Amino acid sequence: MAINRKPKIPTNKSTKTLNVTLKKGENQERKFAEIKLSPTILNTITAQTFIKPLAGEIGLEEAVMVMNEKAEKVNNGDLSDLEATLTAQVVSLNSIFNAMANHAADNMGQYLNAAESYMRLALKAQAQCARTIEILAAIKTPPVVFAKQANIAHGHQQINNDPSYTHAGKSINSSNELLSEANHAPLDTGGTIETGRVNQELATVETFDRGKNASRQS
Numbered sequence: 001m002a003i004n005r006k007p008k009i010p011t012n013k014s015t016k017t018l019n020v021t022l023k024k025g026e027n028q029e030r031k032f033a034e035i036k037l038s039p040t041i042l043n044t045i046t047a048q049t050f051i052k053p054l055a056g057e058i059g060l061e062e063a064v065m066v067m068n069e070k071a072e073k074v075n076n077g078d079l080s081d082l083e084a085t086l087t088a089q090v091v092s093l094n095s096i097f098n099a100m101a102n103h104a105a106d107n108m109g110q111y112l113n114a115a116e117s118y119m120r121l122a123l124k125a126q127a128q129c130a131r132t133i134e135i136l137a138a139i140k141t142p143p144v145v146f147a148k149q150a151n152i153a154h155g156h157q158q159i160n161n162d163p164s165y166t167h168a169g170k171s172i173n174s175s176n177e178l179l180s181e182a183n184h185a186p187l188d189t190g191g192t193i194e195t196g197r198v199n200q201e202l203a204t205v206e207t208f209d210r211g212k213n214a215s216r217q218s
Contacts, residue, residue: 093129
């Protein structure tokens with residue numbers, strides 16, 4: 001790809017130089033560390049290296065400024081650059097698919113291994129093209145997600161200890177077991193309650209005479 005340019009004006013500025021201005025109170029080592037680990041600067045250097053055979057040298061300082069502007073647009077919600085990139089890549093991937101498919105067709109019948117290799121590359125480009133279209137469609141029209149509403153109580157929840165459960169986890173029937181062996185059985189009030197032997201021994205009690213006891217205390 002040839003790009004016609006105007007004659008360059010001689011300059012001492014290097015395309016690989018990035019000028020850094022320290023503000024008052026900033027630490028120099030800290031500033032250099034932030035620059036060297038900056039995602040925009042690192043990716044700008046990578047892009048600068050790979051684009052050189054296609055478009056020639058790009059000044060690092062200007063390239064970093066452009067990269068920061070693109071990142072700022074995305075941060076502000078403007079995805080037009082991303083959509084344009086994905087759309088262009090769809091066209092490029094489709095071109096790669098057709099080129100590899102034609103190479104496969106040219107080798108078909110004579111050089112089967114070469115035809116198979118070209119066809120594999122064509123199908124890979126086709127799959128990536130389809131994937132890029134899916135991503136682009138998701139950006140343009142985000143899918144709607146329906147979520148069931150969970151019944152969650154807000155704030156603190158009070159848990160009351162149930163006395164019907166012991167520490168061992170055994171359930172204790174809170175009904176009066178003296179009424180019946182079966183749970184919730186009706187109380188039989190028609191029968192006669194007999195006095196047991198223990199009650200017979202305690203049946204005779206001493207008669208308490210309030211007048212005599214009072215005279216003794218006096």
